[in-house]
Amino acid sequence: MSVDLNSRPRLAAGCRMGENNKQRVLLMPERALRLNGPSLEIVSRCDGKYTVAQIIGELQLLYSKAEPHKVEQDILGYLELLQKERALDFDV
Amino acid sequence: MPTAINNPLALVAELTHRCPLHCVYCSNPLELQSRSNELSTEIWSGVFKEAAAAGVLQADFTGGEPLARPDIVDLVRNARSAGLYVSLITSGLPLDEAKLEALVQAGLDHFQLSFQGAREETANDISGTKSQQRKLRVLQWLKRYRIGLTLNFVIHRRNIDELEEMLAIVEDSGAGRVEFASVQYYGWAFANRDNLLPTRQQLDRCVKLLHRAEEHLSGKTRIVFVVPDYYAKFPKPCVGGWGRKLMLITPSGDALPCHAAPVIPGLKFANVKNRSLREIWEHSEAFQKFRGEDWMQEPCKSCDRRAQDFGGCRCQAMLLTGDANATDPVCSLAPQRPKVDAVLAKINDGRTAGAELASPVVISADKINWLYRANPV
Numbered sequence: 001m002s003v004d005l006n007s008r009p010r011l012a013a014g015c016r017m018g019e020n021n022k023q024r025v026l027l028m029p030e031r032a033l034r035l036n037g038p039s040l041e042i043v044s045r046c047d048g049k050y051t052v053a054q055i056i057g058e059l060q061l062l063y064s065k066a067e068p069h070k071v072e073q074d075i076l077g078y079l080e081l082l083q084k085e086r087a088l089d090f091d092v
Numbered sequence: 093m094p095t096a097i098n099n100p101l102a103l104v105a106e107l108t109h110r111c112p113l114h115c116v117y118c119s120n121p122l123e124l125q126s127r128s129n130e131l132s133t134e135i136w137s138g139v140f141k142e143a144a145a146a147g148v149l150q151a152d153f154t155g156g157e158p159l160a161r162p163d164i165v166d167l168v169r170n171a172r173s174a175g176l177y178v179s180l181i182t183s184g185l186p187l188d189e190a191k192l193e194a195l196v197q198a199g200l201d202h203f204q205l206s207f208q209g210a211r212e213e214t215a216n217d218i219s220g221t222k223s224q225q226r227k228l229r230v231l232q233w234l235k236r237y238r239i240g241l242t243l244n245f246v247i248h249r250r251n252i253d254e255l256e257e258m259l260a261i262v263e264d265s266g267a268g269r270v271e272f273a274s275v276q277y278y279g280w281a282f283a284n285r286d287n288l289l290p291t292r293q294q295l296d297r298c299v300k301l302l303h304r305a306e307e308h309l310s311g312k313t314r315i316v317f318v319v320p321d322y323y324a325k326f327p328k329p330c331v332g333g334w335g336r337k338l339m340l341i342t343p344s345g346d347a348l349p350c351h352a353a354p355v356i357p358g359l360k361f362a363n364v365k366n367r368s369l370r371e372i373w374e375h376s377e378a379f380q381k382f383r384g385e386d387w388m389q390e391p392c393k394s395c396d397r398r399a400q401d402f403g404g405c406r407c408q409a410m411l412l413t414g415d416a417n418a419t420d421p422v423c424s425l426a427p428q429r430p431k432v433d434a435v436l437a438k439i440n441d442g443r444t445a446g447a448e449l450a451s452p453v454v455i456s457a458d459k460i461n462w463l464y465r466a467n468p469v
Contacts, residue, residue, distance in 0.1 A: 012268055013238045013239055013240055013241065013268055014201055014202045014239055014240015014241065014268060015240070016177070016201065018149060018175070018177060019175075020144070020147055020148075020149055020175070021147060025149060027149060027150065027177040027201070028202075028240065029179060029201075029202045029204070029240045029242055029268075029269055030150075030179075030242075032101065032149045032150065032177075083311060084310065084311065084314070085314065086268045086269060086313070086314045
């Protein structure tokens, strides 16, 4: 299942961001994912407004020392993973 | 000396042992706690605050039936304002549209609805109540809300052949998640075990069907399934390890490392009415009992998997071998594995290894002598 660059990811039903003891987490049924650095930057932008392309663009700027193509591939892989876990919906 | 412990991540809040259903697979203890001993709304509120302060992220409201608590909406609200993610693990009864609306407004994150079967006759037989139509109605109401939804089909020999029909219910519901939860043999389930364990043939068919369903539902519904551990090669890392991730509070406020822990003789449980949650987690006798590796026997003691599955389930070891320190006998490396093999041999028609079943196992139409879950006084 490939991710559409023009789609707008948002947290799926039952999923929300949380925090405990300064650690940001993604909360969902029976699971919690710790969010740090890149994962936090990606998930924070999954608000139904950013397109996937925009998320990639901003993170490429944020992580300017990293190779842009790798940033893109990592983000797409991470988004696809979260979609499979049912943590994200993609609005077209 | 037990190793350094991390903080608890999940709080299982057993709000009551009362329940409108009488499921034969219930994992509650045979000795159910009385209504008169249930913790008040205020005490639970304190527990939620202490849990969040101790690092807990998620509260699972369960029982018995959590909806049997008249203060359930307040409990949800209190847990949310304490900073917890709130799941309701429920039969869906008793519930009306106004109460469901109130629960969602109070901040309920996740609704996990149990199903005892796909067919009404099966569901009613297993639960000892006429509940199926009401559950299906709750599914329709839930479509109005954007909250997490899991359908939990409790799977065993008597309903595993209804899998396709179960999947149809899942698809119609639009649920993000479905658990095909193989019965685990504690409490009432243990008493009814020989009528519940599926056959190998049934499991093979189930696994094949679910692989196909996973592809079909990919991106829409996540499927969670594990075979009953009697059929596995290695044991489950029960509750993520004793005293490592989870704390369970009983209706009267006892703090347990897992729901079945009372089967282990000599364990004294601390109570949230007179000790802080953090103190109980870090220091209470029950939580310390099986932390670290000093308690392990061989083969666990020197096994490569011991940090992965922690020797399996202490309560299961107790139930099946009489020794809570023993290797969980479902493990293929356990000296007492033959005990489990003997149970499976009976279930799979008493045939010797190697003999094939000529036709699918016929499910007896005879009335089974179930031990139905009673209600506490």
